[in-house]
Amino acid sequence: MKTRAYYKDGLLTIRFDGELDHHSAKPAVRVIEDGIDTHLPKHLILDFKGLSFMDSSGIAVVLKAFRRMNELEGTVSVDNVPAQPQKVLDMAGLGRLIKIAAGVKEA
């Protein structure tokens, strides 16, 4: 999986491409934490558009990002979430903590 960080005007966007599982979670968390510590953003977007698969390891990744941003009094949202990762996020009820936006269904 590829995880890339983009920063502009207080907004840090992390783009996920590929499959997020226990194997790929650690490097992903490193990219997120490095991005937050470097830029101290006001808002963090986890962009899941390219995320083709996620298991419960992804729940822990999102929660970690949420806790870190909470310490900085910043906010987090998860954007462009495809159906399969959405189903896993729903299991953990993460929608109560974080704004989650579904991805546009591709034709």
Added chain:
Amino acid sequence: MKAVNSMKIEFQSNSANEGFARSAAAAFAAQLDPTLDELGDIKTAVSEAVTNAIVHAYPDTIGKITLKARLFPNNSLDLTIRDWGRGIDDIDKAREPLYTTGGEDRSGMGFTIMESFTDKLKVKSTPGRGTTVTMHRRFSTRAGRE
């Protein structure tokens, strides 16, 4: 019920094999002409079971894991993930949502997801001897299928 087809693979408990195992299960299940949603459920459930074996059964060693799949004539599938690792002391506790011994890297949702994404989940474990997780899932019958 007699299986109409089956497969078994054995692999090491390297985390790189999590993707291999769920893809193999999905490729085998493709014979049932599943929907994208059903395929996603199978991949997720297998990923959880295999990750449990890698993280909890063999915390400091590399051990053996097997994945078995059996296909039944009524469009259903049995998936069995087995390890010969540490075993689970309290299965009821391990199956509780949010319970984990894995610290903040783990969500504690593994068994809950396996349970919700399949129709039946059975866990057998002997401390020091290993764990066997069996999941059963029925697939929808779609128009146009034989």
